[in-house]
Amino acid sequence: MLGSNVSISGLSKSFGDFKALKDVSLEIKKGEFFSLLGPSGCGKTTLLRLIAGFEDPDSGLVSIDGRDVTGLPPDKRRCNTVFQSYALFPHLTVFENVAFPLRIRKTPGKKVRELVKRHLDLVQLEKHADKKPSQLSGGQKQRVAIARALINEPSVLLLDEPLSALDAKLRQHMLVELDSIHDEVGITFIYVTHDQAEALSVSDRIAVMDGGKILQVGSPQDIYENPKAEFVARFIGDTNLFSGKVVSFSNGISLVQDERIGAIKVEAGNEAPEGSWVSVAVRPEKIRISLAPPAEAGPLGNVVKGMVDEPIYSGFQSKYYVRTPGGGHLVVFRQHAQWSEGVPDIKWKDEVWLSWSARDAVVVEASGTSIAPVVSGDSLDE
Amino acid sequence: MSRRKVPSFSDAVFWTVVVFLFMPLFVLLLYSFNASKGGTFTGFSLVWYERLFFGSDQLWKAFGKSVSIALGSASLATFLGTLAAVGTSRYKFFGKGYVQAMSFVPMILPEIVMGVSLLVFFAGLGLKLGMATILIAHTTFNIPFVYLLVSARLEEFDSSVIEAARDLGANEMQTLLKVIVPMIVPGILSGWLTAVTLSLEDFVITFFVAGPGSTTLPLYIYSAIRFGVSPVINALSVVMVVGTVLLVYPSRRFLKAFAAGA
Numbered sequence: 221m222l223g224s225n226v227s228i229s230g231l232s233k234s235f236g237d238f239k240a241l242k243d244v245s246l247e248i249k250k251g252e253f254f255s256l257l258g259p260s261g262c263g264k265t266t267l268l269r270l271i272a273g274f275e276d277p278d279s280g281l282v283s284i285d286g287r288d289v290t291g292l293p294p295d296k297r298r299c300n301t302v303f304q305s306y307a308l309f310p311h312l313t314v315f316e317n318v319a320f321p322l323r324i325r326k327t328p329g330k331k332v333r334e335l336v337k338r339h340l341d342l343v344q345l346e347k348h349a350d351k352k353p354s355q356l357s358g359g360q361k362q363r364v365a366i367a368r369a370l371i372n373e374p375s376v377l378l379l380d381e382p383l384s385a386l387d388a389k390l391r392q393h394m395l396v397e398l399d400s401i402h403d404e405v406g407i408t409f410i411y412v413t414h415d416q417a418e419a420l421s422v423s424d425r426i427a428v429m430d431g432g433k434i435l436q437v438g439s440p441q442d443i444y445e446n447p448k449a450e451f452v453a454r455f456i457g458d459t460n461l462f463s464g465k466v467v468s469f470s471n472g473i474s475l476v477q478d479e480r481i482g483a484i485k486v487e488a489g490n491e492a493p494e495g496s497w498v499s500v501a502v503r504p505e506k507i508r509i510s511l512a513p514p515a516e517a518g519p520l521g522n523v524v525k526g527m528v529d530e531p532i533y534s535g536f537q538s539k540y541y542v543r544t545p546g547g548g549h550l551v552v553f554r555q556h557a558q559w560s561e562g563v564p565d566i567k568w569k570d571e572v573w574l575s576w577s578a579r580d581a582v583v584v585e586a587s588g589t590s591i592a593p594v595v596s597g598d599s600l601d602e
Numbered sequence: 603m604s605r606r607k608v609p610s611f612s613d614a615v616f617w618t619v620v621v622f623l624f625m626p627l628f629v630l631l632l633y634s635f636n637a638s639k640g641g642t643f644t645g646f647s648l649v650w651y652e653r654l655f656f657g658s659d660q661l662w663k664a665f666g667k668s669v670s671i672a673l674g675s676a677s678l679a680t681f682l683g684t685l686a687a688v689g690t691s692r693y694k695f696f697g698k699g700y701v702q703a704m705s706f707v708p709m710i711l712p713e714i715v716m717g718v719s720l721l722v723f724f725a726g727l728g729l730k731l732g733m734a735t736i737l738i739a740h741t742t743f744n745i746p747f748v749y750l751l752v753s754a755r756l757e758e759f760d761s762s763v764i765e766a767a768r769d770l771g772a773n774e775m776q777t778l779l780k781v782i783v784p785m786i787v788p789g790i791l792s793g794w795l796t797a798v799t800l801s802l803e804d805f806v807i808t809f810f811v812a813g814p815g816s817t818t819l820p821l822y823i824y825s826a827i828r829f830g831v832s833p834v835i836n837a838l839s840v841v842m843v844v845g846t847v848l849l850v851y852p853s854r855r856f857l858k859a860f861a862a863g864a
Contacts, residue, residue, distance in 0.1 A: 272769060273769075274765055274768075274769075293768065294765070294768045294769040295768055295769070295770075295771045295772060295773060300769055300770065301765070301766070301769045303762045303765070303766060304762075305760050305762050307760060307762040307763045307765065307766035308763075308766075309763060309766075309767075309781055309784075309785070310763075310785060311784040311785055311787075312784075320767070320770055320772075320780075321770040321771045323780075324770065324771045324772050324776055324780075325771060365766075368766075368770065369769075369770075372770065372771060
């Protein structure tokens with residue numbers, strides 16, 4: 221059962237002048253929970269629709285279970301889709317919605333009842349079989365859509381932002397449920413989302429997309445801890461990005477000269493040789509914040525002084541925006557694990573010390589030339 | 603709790619409209635029960651109803667023709683108009699914009715122009731005027747109404763439902779019959795009802811394209827009235843008003859219930 225389930229090679233698609241997908245290749249393994257993550261307009265939905273067969277690619281191939289399905293209509297592909305808008309048939313009951321694919325194939329009535337019951341049980345809707353979709357809540361509608369998409373026993377389930385129409389609490393709940401449905405049916409799930417938290421929490425692997433291209437494919441940990449592009453670092457979680465020229469390199473430690481923060485130690489091996497320009501990311505939770513200077517920096521330690529610009533308290537942690545004398549801005553998370561031990565509170569306008577290890581800094585982009593890389597000012601409010 | 607207000611301007615307008623709309627109907631109702639033929643009410647009687655139901659063979663023949671043309675042309679127009687609406691909303695094809703723009707023309711064209719042009723057209727083709735030409739003419743002017751009503755219904759539904767049907771294994775035909783048509787049934791039904799009504803009451807166009815032996819009810823009434831208003835016509839009008847109300851009211855309720863369930 222191992223091996224590639226969905227294989228995409230050199231896929232491109234344009235809508236008029238807009239290039240939605242640019243030469244995308246991807247291998248998705250059997251049984252994987254695979255997420256396509258990116259801001260709106262990045263091409264993730266187009267990619268999904270090309271896999272489903274709702275659109276035909278301008279060039280490239282899609283194959284499912286080793287069979288080339290490029291150009292085949294959706295009903296000839298072993299994959300089914302859960303739509304963002306649920307797309308339930310309003311004139312049919314929940315039972316008949318789920319039974320629809322079976323009725324099309326003229327399955328005998330006894331078999332239909334048996335299969336529909338099993339799938340309604342799977343999504344815990346057995347009690348609502350006789351209701352019309354208009355009598356269901358959003359979460360229930362989504363479950364009907366999932367049961368209906370699974371009843372054909374597809375090899376791949378495609379989910380197009382299935383939770384985006386639900387409120388935050390319900391979304392969390394449905395996400396866990398989706399994960400357990402995935403465990404139970406064991407087929408490949410391809411999940412399109414713009415919500416990085418959703419993707420991180422349930423995926424086996426994630427493909428981060430932007431501008432019609434896949435920027436990085438990897439496990440959630442990979443994507444979060446070792447982003448391979450500035451965009452990935454910015455899009456997934458909060459991040460601090462530094463960029464500058466590597467002024468020295470010794471014992472595996474590169475010294476990067478950021479014009480606002482100053483010299484920063486980065487343990488990056490061969491990725492940042494002397495003379496190259498690099499972008500470096502440090503996650504906010506890797507940075508310690510304190511009112512007193514840290515005891516000793518050591519050979520891997522980075523220490524920066526700054527002033528709290530904006531403290532944001534959110535219960536289990538606080539987020540601090542800190543401004544350095546050079547005009548740099550840093551984001552820091554502090555967990556409130558020791559709150560009861562009387563650790564001093566850090567307030568607005570406090571002078572603080574920030575420290576982090578060179579090991580926690582990741583080179584996200586590097587160029588051998590001496591021209592500074594263009595720092596994109598992408599909005600991340602998606 | 604609240605005291606009666608002095609009638610305002612909008613109240614006055616409201617009641618004036620009500621009176622002008624319903625007063626003539628009321629007068630009609632009253633005179634259909636008049637014992638004498640004249641303009642003065644001389645006493646209650648059902649004589650004109652008796653004459654209507656038992657002594658008006660010509661009228662009922664005309665009525666039968668009207669009904670068969672109405673049902674026939676409405677059904678034809680509903681079939682063609684629905685397919686046209688589904689076609690223009692689902693597919694891209696050469697001349698689509700033209701079809702959409704032209705679909706309005708029969709609605710805004712003066713009936714007399716349409717009547718004359720159809721007459722010239724039929725004459726050019728050498729078609730003998732009669733039931734067939736009326737049927738064609740009525741179908742022609744009914745198609746746009748069905749088309750618009752069905753299109754409106756199609757526009758408001760989520761196209762991903764169609765994609766879902768295809769995704770779940772339905773081919774084009776199954777998608778049309780099992781998903782699209784059931785979802786636009788209210789549009790189709792109201793289109794059909796509108797078409798029946800328009801066909802039943804049409805006079806001008808029918809007048810041009812009718813031939814010997816194809817006198818519809820409006821044509822019959824018109825010719826009867828030329829020799830003075832017969833109270834039989836009053837009685838017929840009352841029967842028709844009652845009939846229409848009885849027909850339309852349940853269908854409206856059905857459509858509302860359907861819309862609520864959808």
